[in-house]
Amino acid sequence: MNAVESTRIVARVSCGAASFVAWKIAVERYGDRVEAVNAFIVKEHADNRRFLADCERYLGRSVTVLRDTKYGADPIKVWIAKRFIASREGAPCSKALKGRILDAFRPNDPMVLGYTSDEADRLDKFVDANANKRVIAPLIEEGLSKEDCFQIVVDAGLTLPVPYMQGFDNSNCLNCPKGGLGYWKHIDRYYPENYEEAARVQDLLGPSSWFLSDRRGGKRERISLRTLREIDEPRWRIEDEPPIQCGGLCELTESPAHGDVA
Numbered sequence: 001m002n003a004v005e006s007t008r009i010v011a012r013v014s015c016g017a018a019s020f021v022a023w024k025i026a027v028e029r030y031g032d033r034v035e036a037v038n039a040f041i042v043k044e045h046a047d048n049r050r051f052l053a054d055c056e057r058y059l060g061r062s063v064t065v066l067r068d069t070k071y072g073a074d075p076i077k078v079w080i081a082k083r084f085i086a087s088r089e090g091a092p093c094s095k096a097l098k099g100r101i102l103d104a105f106r107p108n109d110p111m112v113l114g115y116t117s118d119e120a121d122r123l124d125k126f127v128d129a130n131a132n133k134r135v136i137a138p139l140i141e142e143g144l145s146k147e148d149c150f151q152i153v154v155d156a157g158l159t160l161p162v163p164y165m166q167g168f169d170n171s172n173c174l175n176c177p178k179g180g181l182g183y184w185k186h187i188d189r190y191y192p193e194n195y196e197e198a199a200r201v202q203d204l205l206g207p208s209s210w211f212l213s214d215r216r217g218g219k220r221e222r223i224s225l226r227t228l229r230e231i232d233e234p235r236w237r238i239e240d241e242p243p244i245q246c247g248g249l250c251e252l253t254e255s256p257a258h259g260d261v262a
């Protein structure tokens with residue numbers, strides 16, 4: 001039986017443009033067979049819930065929202081409990097707060113994932129690492145890029161969550177260790193309380209929890225968020241960094257995780 005012959009199909013939705021468009025296409029193709037699921041995380045912007053509700057109204061479908069109870073759906077609590085923030089295998093919060101919960105939701109049903117057209121290699125890695133999962137990637141099938149998804153959101157009359165308007169390339173947690181130093185500079189600008197909270201965890205866990213200074217071939221050294229705050233380094237700009245992948249995708253995808261986080 002291939003993916004689309006199965007009765008139910010699960011669309012994993014974050015609160016971003018790509019997963020919305022993937023969900024939309026799935027509904028257009030498969031109608032009531034599609035059930036959307038989302039993992040609630042407390043460190044996401046509150047406007048994410050507004051966007052998700054708007055998407056539900058637009059599609060005339062509701063999303064099943066799941067929430068971790070072991071860590072209060074809070075990445076900070078995961079970091080402290082696991083005694084690390086990120087490693088080459090990714091961030092522990094990703095698996096604990098998304099992967100574990102989403103994987104347990106209708107695990108045998110085909111899933112719709114919002115990989116965009118430039119992420120075919122990531123889809124291949126996912127398929128290689130998850131041979132038992134049946135995956136539908138409508139954005140790749142239809143050649144839709146992230147920019148195309150933004151336009152489709154606009155054309156639908158929807159407004160993306162606030163972090164997009166502030167220059168973030170997604171609306172995931174506002175303290176994501178998969179972000180580069182430019183991302184953290186941006187967090188400090190818009191969400192200094194989140195920055196400070198993450199800095200306090202680094203104070204607690206020590207230098208092994210500091211972030212690497214450069215991901216693109218420069219001299220690599222660990223820098224704490226406390227130190228980063230004191231450095232005015234124009235090279236660390238969020239717009240120059242690769243997108244962060246954690247929205248119902250990274251927590252179960254390729255290995256190692258996107259980016260050099262350790």
Ligand code: SF4
Pocket residue numbers: 041075091092093094097098172173175176177178246247
């Ligand atoms: S978006 Fe980042 S902080 Fe949030 S769960 Fe995923 S890896 Fe953790």
